[in-house]
Amino acid sequence: MWRSGAWHWLVAVAVLFTLSLLLGDFYRHLGMTVLIMALFALSYNLLLGETGLVSFGHAAFFGVGGYTYALLATKVGTPALVNIVLAPIATALIALLVGYFCVRLHGILFSMLTLAFGQVIYTVTFQWYSFTGGDNGIVGLPAPPLLIPPGNYAVFVIFVVVTCGIALWRLAHSPFGQALRIMRENRERAEFIGIPVRRLRLIVFTIAGGFAGIAGLLFALLNRQVFPDDMYWAQTAQVLVMSLLGGIFTFLGPVVGAFIVTVLQYWIATYTIYWLLILGTILLLCVLFFPQGIVGSLQERLKHRLAPPPSPSPLKGEGTGGGGLVVG
Amino acid sequence: MKALLSVRGLAKSFGGLRAVDGVDLDVRQGEITAIIGPNGAGKTTFFNLISGAFPCDHGRIVFDGEEITNLPAPRLFKRGICRAFQVVNLFPRLTLFENVQAALLSHQGKVFNCFLHVDRLARQETEQVLSEVGLAEKASLVSKNLSHGDQKRLDIAIALAAKPRLLLLDEPTAGLNPKESREIMGLVEGIAGRENLTVIFIEHDMDVVFSVAETIRVMHQGRLIAEGTPQVIKGHPEVRKVYLGEGE
Numbered sequence: 076m077w078r079s080g081a082w083h084w085l086v087a088v089a090v091l092f093t094l095s096l097l098l099g100d101f102y103r104h105l106g107m108t109v110l111i112m113a114l115f116a117l118s119y120n121l122l123l124g125e126t127g128l129v130s131f132g133h134a135a136f137f138g139v140g141g142y143t144y145a146l147l148a149t150k151v152g153t154p155a156l157v158n159i160v161l162a163p164i165a166t167a168l169i170a171l172l173v174g175y176f177c178v179r180l181h182g183i184l185f186s187m188l189t190l191a192f193g194q195v196i197y198t199v200t201f202q203w204y205s206f207t208g209g210d211n212g213i214v215g216l217p218a219p220p221l222l223i224p225p226g227n228y229a230v231f232v233i234f235v236v237v238t239c240g241i242a243l244w245r246l247a248h249s250p251f252g253q254a255l256r257i258m259r260e261n262r263e264r265a266e267f268i269g270i271p272v273r274r275l276r277l278i279v280f281t282i283a284g285g286f287a288g289i290a291g292l293l294f295a296l297l298n299r300q301v302f303p304d305d306m307y308w309a310q311t312a313q314v315l316v317m318s319l320l321g322g323i324f325t326f327l328g329p330v331v332g333a334f335i336v337t338v339l340q341y342w343i344a345t346y347t348i349y350w351l352l353i354l355g356t357i358l359l360l361c362v363l364f365f366p367q368g369i370v371g372s373l374q375e376r377l378k379h380r381l382a383p384p385p386s387p388s389p390l391k392g393e394g395t396g397g398g399g400l401v402v403g
Numbered sequence: 404m405k406a407l408l409s410v411r412g413l414a415k416s417f418g419g420l421r422a423v424d425g426v427d428l429d430v431r432q433g434e435i436t437a438i439i440g441p442n443g444a445g446k447t448t449f450f451n452l453i454s455g456a457f458p459c460d461h462g463r464i465v466f467d468g469e470e471i472t473n474l475p476a477p478r479l480f481k482r483g484i485c486r487a488f489q490v491v492n493l494f495p496r497l498t499l500f501e502n503v504q505a506a507l508l509s510h511q512g513k514v515f516n517c518f519l520h521v522d523r524l525a526r527q528e529t530e531q532v533l534s535e536v537g538l539a540e541k542a543s544l545v546s547k548n549l550s551h552g553d554q555k556r557l558d559i560a561i562a563l564a565a566k567p568r569l570l571l572l573d574e575p576t577a578g579l580n581p582k583e584s585r586e587i588m589g590l591v592e593g594i595a596g597r598e599n600l601t602v603i604f605i606e607h608d609m610d611v612v613f614s615v616a617e618t619i620r621v622m623h624q625g626r627l628i629a630e631g632t633p634q635v636i637k638g639h640p641e642v643r644k645v646y647l648g649e650g651e
Contacts, residue, residue: 245517245518245520246517248520248521248522249516249517249518249519249520249521250508250513250514250515250516250517250519250521250524251514251515251516251517252517252521253501253504253505253508253521254505254508254509254514256494256497256501257494257497257501257505260493260494260495260496260497261492261493261494261495263492264488264492264493264494264561265494266455266475266476266477266480267454267456267476267477267480267485267486267562268480268485268505268506268509268510268561268564268565269476269477269480269481269506269509269510269514269565270477270505270509270514271477271514272477275514275515278515324496
């Protein structure tokens with residue numbers, strides 16, 4: 076199963092690529108947005124579901140990824156390929172800096188400090204007209220010529236998102252990933268089995284920030300523009316909703332959540348401006364009837380059908396059931 | 404004979420309360436010693452100090468010839484000091500297997516490994532630890548669904564997983580019935596004898612204390628007031644006063 080990572084990668088890329096060929100321009104753009112949001116949600120759930128850290132500043136890293144590319148391209152003028160490589164690295168470094176202060180705190184204090192840092196980054200971007208363009212954003216971003224045709228860019232997005240997704244999957248199923256769940260479950264005891272909690276939290280915060288930066292970069296290149304709104308805390312709330320909707324204790328839950336929320340947003344927004352009302356209703360129903368999220372509930376049901384309670388179920392590294400959000 | 408653990412002048416206050424007030428202690432390699440004393444005597448605080456839960460105010464702790472005073476818990480774990488808890492302290496939504504495996508992988512220095520698949524690692528060792536404490540058949544259950552007795556076993560199994568040199572057990576039999584108590588302590592004795600493990604345990608059940616401990620330390624109001632073999636402690640006048648003459 077482990078070595079089959081390469082197979083998963085190939086199958087996912089092939090399926091998504093075929094889909095992208097079948098779709099028209101509008102749905103291809105929607106599909107790209109779904110994939111990018113899925114990566115963003117996966118990066119967020121690395122903190123939320125795996126480590127039990129509720130960050131309210133994650134969107135700032137999504138924004139920093141896009142803005143790093145945009146600023147390098149428009150202010151510095153470095154080649155686009157260099158910018159593409161530098162954007163996630165710069166984002167991870169900023170996440171490292173922010174995380175250095177945040178991981179010292181626990182529970183609601185951690186959440187509040189991430190919110191504060193996120194809003195600081197947002198406000199600076201929003202106000203600094205001479206550098207970031209303020210609320211006008213930066214539009215008309217240059218892109219590498221190869222990525223300009225939408226079909227080509229779709230392939231690039233598929234390639235990057237699937238690769239990052241598999242990397243995150245492997246991370247979640249590695250000893251490091253297990254240590255994250257151990258910290259989520261019981262921070263105190265984790266220390267007594269030799270897990271350096273603060274250091275591990277800082278590392279995972281940096282990794283999650285870096286992947287959010289990749290998602291932000293892809294999003295900026297998709298629309299060839301960046302806006303401060305990408306960094307606003309409401310953007311974090313949206314990715315939180317995606318994770319909860321899909322199921323935070325499952326690996327693929329955030330992907331399903333990202334799909335549902337993004338598609339709903341596209342569709343319903345064309346009929347009514349009250350699409351948030353409908354999303355809110357869906358979330359409410361989901362929390363009431365599927366507290367473990369869609370994927371979590373399905374997994375639970377499947378497990379019960381496959382293995383009746385008395386016989387031990389096969390070992391699984393994820394989806395061990397249980398509801399409720401753990402705030403570490 | 405050189406002591407494995409030696410403690411000098413250890414002290415810790417909380418506000419005005421001197422929870423641990425100048426404790427000197429030497430425990431030799433392979434010794435099984437009980438710490439007893441009335442509630443509030445400072446036993447658990449003493450454990451917290453030597454297991455790295457929080458730093459002490461004064462004093463020194465030396466383990467195997469090296470100073471370990473105020474090292475944090477993860478560092479002490481690496482040196483072979485492992486601890487189980489009075490109130491069951493597990494990783495509730497994970498399976499028994501994962502509970503034990505995580506401690507083993509940490510001991511093997513694999514916490515930062517991002518590339519291997521965790522399901523394949525340390526399988527045999529984990530299963531061996533679980534079967535040692537009699538939980539092998541329940542390996543795939545989620546630990547929060549266990550009975551209290553099994554949770555106590557798992558708590559100890561987590562502490563035993565990393566092959567500790569010094570095992571600290573805080574009331575290993577709390578909340579268990581006499582049969583379960585005997586089983587758990589028999590288990591600890593067996594492993595300690597086989598591996599020449601040093602064990603310090605806090606206990607209120609005197610039957611357990613006098614049947615398992617080779618030596619007993621008595622704490623009262625943050626101080627050690629007596630130490631010796633069970634016979635010596637039984638006849639110790641001050642111990643009798645603390646235990647029998649309440650309010651004295």
